[in-house]
Amino acid sequence: MKQSTGRTAGRLTIIGTGPGDPELLTLKALKAVEQAQAIVAPTGRPNGASSALEIIAQAADISGKQVVEVHFSMQKVRLSGSRHRSVEESWSKAADTVLEFTGQGMNVVFPTIGDPAFYSTAYYLLSTVQERQPGLVTEVIPGISSVGSCSSALKAPLALGDDMLCIIPATFGDDRIRQAIETFDSIALMKVHRCLPRVIRILEEYSLLENAVLVEKCALDGERIFQDIRKAAHEDLHYFSTVIVRKQRMGTAGRFIVPGTGDRNGRNVDER
Numbered sequence: 078m079k080q081s082t083g084r085t086a087g088r089l090t091i092i093g094t095g096p097g098d099p100e101l102l103t104l105k106a107l108k109a110v111e112q113a114q115a116i117v118a119p120t121g122r123p124n125g126a127s128s129a130l131e132i133i134a135q136a137a138d139i140s141g142k143q144v145v146e147v148h149f150s151m152q153k154v155r156l157s158g159s160r161h162r163s164v165e166e167s168w169s170k171a172a173d174t175v176l177e178f179t180g181q182g183m184n185v186v187f188p189t190i191g192d193p194a195f196y197s198t199a200y201y202l203l204s205t206v207q208e209r210q211p212g213l214v215t216e217v218i219p220g221i222s223s224v225g226s227c228s229s230a231l232k233a234p235l236a237l238g239d240d241m242l243c244i245i246p247a248t249f250g251d252d253r254i255r256q257a258i259e260t261f262d263s264i265a266l267m268k269v270h271r272c273l274p275r276v277i278r279i280l281e282e283y284s285l286l287e288n289a290v291l292v293e294k295c296a297l298d299g300e301r302i303f304q305d306i307r308k309a310a311h312e313d314l315h316y317f318s319t320v321i322v323r324k325q326r327m328g329t330a331g332r333f334i335v336p337g338t339g340d341r342n343g344r345n346v347d348e349r
């Protein structure tokens with residue numbers, strides 16, 4: 078695509094970085110980073126560091142690239158209805174930054190934690206950019222999601238056979254969480270770090286506390302697994318914390334930690 082200046086426009090590539098271990102970045106995502114001249118990376122806090130950027134910086138040399146970190150508002154986004162002004166502003170600012178680079182013929186990478194498929198700001202950016210410049214060449218490269226990574230850390234499936242799986246933020250209201258528990262066999266609750274006591278109360282109502290495990294900073298230094306999630310309620314949990322609940326319909330094979338194997342390092346995590 079040519080710009081009015083006669084210059085060929087760059088492209089925007091959204092990449093899933095995986096959950097944190099740079100070895101879990103895909104070869105395709107790595108190639109996109111290497112071929113980009115600019116990186117626009119999301120931060121959750123104003124002036125905070127971008128976790129997604131930190132992950133790719135461990136896997137690729139980004140020193141010669143233009144790097145801009147853009148703060149994305151953490152206000153809740155409702156797909157229907159009005160949105161907080163700061164939300165729209167942050168999408169708009171990120172889109173401006175991307176289009177400035179692509180307008181100069183640069184290829185831009187936007188890294189996002191895990192897989193863009195799940196609750197990622199990347200798709201808000203993509204639709205804003207597409208609205209502004211419909212002809213821009215764009216690509217989305219999937220990543221290993223945090224829930225997939227939690228499953229492998231626990232050496233337990235999220236869903237098998239006729240299991241039904243649900244992935245939602247724990248920040249949803251009590252009714253929606255109850256609805257998920259009543260409907261599905263496996264439930265992954267993201268964004269649980271600030272609302273764990275409420276989640277514990279709801280799980281207690283269904284006698285499902287024993288079936289829940291919390292994984293914090295999965296695939297990152299300092300990864301912790303709480304088989305008794307009540308113990309995690311007294312901790313200052315990292316934003317990268319996920320609770321997995323499995324109704325045990327399938328005996329020991331469905332358990333999170335098969336006796337004798339422990340966690341991914343062979344340890345029984347509650348003894349750490």
Ligand SMILES: C[S@@+](CC[C@H](N)C(=O)[O-])C[C@H]1O[C@@H](n2cnc3c(N)ncnc32)[C@H](O)[C@@H]1O
Pocket residue numbers: 096097189190191192193194195196197221222223224227266267268269292293294295296297316317318319
């Ligand atoms: C906005 S969602 C993004 C999910 C991401 N797109 C994915 O595929 O995993 C952020 C939530 O993902 C979960 N998460 C991301 N990285 C994680 C990790 N390394 N360990 C545990 N949970 C993680 C946490 O629940 C966190 O609050």
